[in-house]
Amino acid sequence: MTNHIRRILLFPILTALLNIPIAASAEVSVRTTLDSVTVEMGDRTMIHAEILNDGEQGQVVGIPQQGQEIQGVEFLEITNTESDLGNGRRQLQYDILLQAFEPQMVTMPRIGYAVGVDTTFAEILTLNVRPVALDSLTTINPIPDNFTVSIESKWYDFVPDWLADFWYWIILGILVIALGVTVFILYKKNGKTLLPRKKVVPPYEQAIINLEKLRNSNLIERGHIKEYYTRLIDILREYLMGRYTIYAMEMTSSQILDAIKQHPEASQAKSDLRQLFRVADFVKFAKVLPPQDDNIRSFNVVKQFVEETRPAIPEEISETDNKDNIEDQKKQ
Numbered sequence: 001m002t003n004h005i006r007r008i009l010l011f012p013i014l015t016a017l018l019n020i021p022i023a024a025s026a027e028v029s030v031r032t033t034l035d036s037v038t039v040e041m042g043d044r045t046m047i048h049a050e051i052l053n054d055g056e057q058g059q060v061v062g063i064p065q066q067g068q069e070i071q072g073v074e075f076l077e078i079t080n081t082e083s084d085l086g087n088g089r090r091q092l093q094y095d096i097l098l099q100a101f102e103p104q105m106v107t108m109p110r111i112g113y114a115v116g117v118d119t120t121f122a123e124i125l126t127l128n129v130r131p132v133a134l135d136s137l138t139t140i141n142p143i144p145d146n147f148t149v150s151i152e153s154k155w156y157d158f159v160p161d162w163l164a165d166f167w168y169w170i171i172l173g174i175l176v177i178a179l180g181v182t183v184f185i186l187y188k189k190n191g192k193t194l195l196p197r198k199k200v201v202p203p204y205e206q207a208i209i210n211l212e213k214l215r216n217s218n219l220i221e222r223g224h225i226k227e228y229y230t231r232l233i234d235i236l237r238e239y240l241m242g243r244y245t246i247y248a249m250e251m252t253s254s255q256i257l258d259a260i261k262q263h264p265e266a267s268q269a270k271s272d273l274r275q276l277f278r279v280a281d282f283v284k285f286a287k288v289l290p291p292q293d294d295n296i297r298s299f300n301v302v303k304q305f306v307e308e309t310r311p312a313i314p315e316e317i318s319e320t321d322n323k324d325n326i327e328d329q330k331k332q
Contacts, residue, residue: 027053028051029052030049031050033047034047034127040132040133041101041132052090057115063094063109070106072101073101081093103129108124203238204306206242207306225290226283232298232302233276240256240260243309244266272305276301276302
C-alpha cells in the first residue's frame with residue numbers, strides 16, 4: 001500500500017520533469033593554420049582561420065588589426081568571408097597576410113570564438129623567422145687587371161661645378177641686370193612714367209583734322225543735316241576749349257559769345273559766329289533745313305575762325321612736324 005502511494009505521488013513529478021525542454025549546448029570549432037611555419041626575414045606568409053558554429057550567434061576574438069605589428073611581425077591585409085551551411089550552421093573564414101622582419105620565434109595571436117561566457121580557442125601557432133643567408137654576398141668576384149670601361153663624354157661634363165651648383169642664381173642675376181637696363185632705357189626715352197608719351201596734337205591741328213573728316217563724311221549729301229551741324233558746333237567748342245580754355249562744351253551759344261569778347265583776335269568773328277549758332281539752333285530744335293549755300297557758309301565760318309585765331313608756331317616745332325601730326329591723325 002505504501003509503494004502504491006509513492007508511485008501515485010511521484011508520477012506527476014516525473015511527468016513535469018520530462019516535459020521540461022533541455023537546451024542543447026552550442027557546438028563551436030576553431031581551427032587555424034599557417035602556410036609556412038618557417039620564413040626568412042622579409043618573407044610573407046598567411047594565417048587561415050576557420051570557425052564553425054552550430055548554435056547561437058557569437059563573436060570572433062583574437063583577430064589582429066590591419067597594420068598592427070607584434071614581435072617584429074606586421075599584419076598587412078585581413079579578409080574574411082561568411083557562409084551559411086544550412087540547419088543553423090555557419091562558417092567564418094579569415095585570411096591574414098603577414099610579413100616578418102626580425103629573426104626570432106614569434107607566437108601568433110590566438111584566435112577564438114565567444115558564445116555567451118564560453119570561448120573556444122584554436123591551437124597556438126608559432127612562426128620561426130630566420131635571418132637572411134649571407135653566403136651569396138660573401139663571394140666577390142675581383143675585377144680583372146685588363147678591365148676597362150669606356151664612358152662617352154657629354155657636354156655637361158665640361159661645366160664647372162660652381163656653375164652647376166649656382167645656375168639658378170646666375171640666371172636670376174642676368175634677369176635682374178636685363179630688367180635694370182630696360183628700365184634705364186625707358187626712363188631716358190619716356191621719362192618717369194616709362195611709358196611712351198602720347199603725341200599731343202595742338203588745338204588748331206586737331207580742329208583742321210576734324211573739319212576734314214566732317215567734309216569727307218558727306219552727311220549733307222545723305223540728308224543728315226542735324227548731325228552735320230551738331231558735329232560742326234562740337235568742333236568749334238573743342239577748339240575754343242583747347243585754344244582759349246573756354247569751357248564751351250557746357251555753355252550756351254550766348255555764353256560762348258560773351259566769353260569770346262575777352263579775346264580780341266577772336267571777337268572780330270563774333271557776328272559770323274552768332275549767325276552760325278542761330279542757323280545751328282534752327283536745325284537742331286526747329287528742324288529747319290537751310291539752303292545748301294548756308295551749309296557751306298557755316299562750314300567756312302568755323303574753318304576761317306580757326307585759321308584766323310591760329311597761335312604762332314613755336315620755334316622748336318617745325319612745319320614738317322605739324323604736317324606729320326596732321327597726317328597721323330587722318331590715318332587714325
